[in-house]
């Protein structure tokens with residue numbers, strides 16, 4: 673049985689400040705580094721050997737991945753980084769405090785922005801002018817994304833880079849972001865559009881799937897530590 677592990681990065685400075693983050697490159701806090709280390713320790717005990725690690729181009733995920741690989745003694749494996757695994761783009765909301773937006777726009781609007789499948793946050797005027805995206809045409813870079821839009825750029829990555837590896841029996845580790853992982857969980861577990869708003873992914877908490885040769889779930893386990901907070 674092949675194994676797929678999903679892991680959300682440790683706490684970032686923006687998580688700590690309760691700010692919308694998306695593609696903002698917020699670094700890990702000390703607590704975030706600790707959570708990554710703890711996730712690595714939990715994974716080491718499973719003795720899973722990975723063939724590849726997939727992550728985004730955002731430093732909170734890359735740093736978490738580095739810490740985990742070090743902890744599990746597998747820093748030698750290939751690490752693939754793709755903007756397709758970036759967090760969902762929060763558009764003009766990024767940098768704003770979530771509680772402040774609740775006061776100004778109301779709980780219902782904030783719940784839609786944060787957890788609905790199709791609601792698009794307010795657009796930024798321009799796409800991100802950051803050199804890590806310069807190789808891509810403006811037309812494919814978002815100015816804000818619903819979870820559905822994020823899913824539409826994440827699933828092709830799954831189909832091209834992850835599923836073929838799993839079908840060859842190669843265990844895969846994905847270190848990414850709350851909504852990137854919600855999109856993948858929705859796809860893997862075939863969760864309805866209306867039900868996905870109830871799915872939360874905690875920082876630094878590995879989710880292990882055992883999959884059969886058609887990539888159907890045989891077993892799922894969440895490795896919680898005593899510090900896991902949803």
Ligand SMILES: O=C(O)[C@@H](CO)OP(=O)(O)O
Nearest residue numbers: 691692693694759786850
């Ligand atoms: O701000 C963000 O980018 C995400 C993840 O931290 O937050 P939320 O839980 O609101 O989708």
